[in-house]
Amino acid sequence: MQTRHTPTGAVTDLSGRIQRDSEGRLQHLITLEGLSRDELNALLDLAQFYVRAVGDLPARDQSLAGHTVANLFFEPSTRTRVSFELAARRLGAEVVNLDMQSSSRVKGETVLDTIYTLQAMHADILVMRDAEPGLPAFVARQVAPHVCILNAGEAHLSHPTQGLLDALTIRQARPDFSQLRVLIAGDIAHSRVARSAWHALTTLGVGELRIAAPEGLMPTEGEFARAVRFSDIDAAIEGVDVIMALRIQRERIMHSQIPDEATYHRTFGITAERLRRAHPDVIVMHPGPMNRDVEIASEVADGPRSMIQRQVTNGVAVRMAVLATIVRNVQARRQF
Numbered sequence: 092m093q094t095r096h097t098p099t100g101a102v103t104d105l106s107g108r109i110q111r112d113s114e115g116r117l118q119h120l121i122t123l124e125g126l127s128r129d130e131l132n133a134l135l136d137l138a139q140f141y142v143r144a145v146g147d148l149p150a151r152d153q154s155l156a157g158h159t160v161a162n163l164f165f166e167p168s169t170r171t172r173v174s175f176e177l178a179a180r181r182l183g184a185e186v187v188n189l190d191m192q193s194s195s196r197v198k199g200e201t202v203l204d205t206i207y208t209l210q211a212m213h214a215d216i217l218v219m220r221d222a223e224p225g226l227p228a229f230v231a232r233q234v235a236p237h238v239c240i241l242n243a244g245e246a247h248l249s250h251p252t253q254g255l256l257d258a259l260t261i262r263q264a265r266p267d268f269s270q271l272r273v274l275i276a277g278d279i280a281h282s283r284v285a286r287s288a289w290h291a292l293t294t295l296g297v298g299e300l301r302i303a304a305p306e307g308l309m310p311t312e313g314e315f316a317r318a319v320r321f322s323d324i325d326a327a328i329e330g331v332d333v334i335m336a337l338r339i340q341r342e343r344i345m346h347s348q349i350p351d352e353a354t355y356h357r358t359f360g361i362t363a364e365r366l367r368r369a370h371p372d373v374i375v376m377h378p379g380p381m382n383r384d385v386e387i388a389s390e391v392a393d394g395p396r397s398m399i400q401r402q403v404t405n406g407v408a409v410r411m412a413v414l415a416t417i418v419r420n421v422q423a424r425r426q427f
């Protein structure tokens with residue numbers, strides 16, 4: 092079992108075992124690491140069931156009736172927080188959103204005391220985003236047995252629902268993963284999106300996974316096993332079927348030699364000119380928020396190959412699937 096000590100002494104079980112109950116069912120979703128291809132496909136199938144076209148009424152059911160979801164975002168978010176809220180409401184849950192700036196955390200309350208407080212109010216599904224590596228797994232070990240922790244973004248390490256929505260978006264456009272060449276480009280080193288995408292896509296059997304990053308933004312050699320590494324974006328983009336562009340995570344970069352935005356765009360941005368090197372049917376993705384005309388040109392982001400809005404739509408469906416699955420597993424445990 093791989094473990095890693097966090098700055099606060101918490102320990103993350105990188106195998107993802109902490110997220111399973113004694114029967115092996117998912118109780119929490121901390122990481123995509125350790126999920127089987129069948130488990131990933133079951134989540135994607137259920138998410139697809141919940142997908143509706145924009146303009147149609149959204150899917151709804153009562154899978155979460157009687158449950159209370161609390162959103163605890165200690166880092167900023169638009170897509171993930173709102174889509175978890177919509178997903179939970181559309182499944183019949185009560186939802187509370189803790190405003191961290193006006194919560195008692197600013198008076199010095201610990202994360203655990205905040206969580207115990209919510210638990211005491213019958214919040215039983217806690218959605219967490221935090222900059223501290225290992226915090227979701229640490230919290231998952233402390234909560235009551237009926238409480239579920241869903242990781243909505245953990246430092247640079249893990250963003251499992253983003254990995255699922257990216258996989259769903261690719262699967263909708265290109266169902267045969269074995270034939271695909273996928274490029275993840277940009278600030279790989281600091282990207283939880285890239286790590287969760289890598290877990291999902293390698294487990295789902297993607298044909299070739301390339302990662303491309305400028306100097307200083309490439310992850311260490313021990314990570315992203317079997318991915319083909321490029322420092323030249325023009326070479327990396329040649330013939331690919333999927334491009335996943337990433338934001339520069341300035342909030343996680345202490346000391347770097349990142350060039351100014353114009354230079355970054357010129358040397359590493361996904362531009363219309365560069366796109367011509369990819370497969371003619373290439374799809375372009377970005378998790379958002381975008382730095383337009385830095386890592387991706389606006390004409391590409393808004394162009395015909397872009398799946399960026401579809402990713403957002405899929406995000407709600409994926410979070411509905413995760414919530415429904417976790418609750419179903421909790422209910423199954425209670426019956427024994």
Ligand code: CP
Nearest residue numbers: 168169170171378379
């Ligand atoms: N992709 C993503 O996590 O976006 P938010 O930061 O807006 O949630």
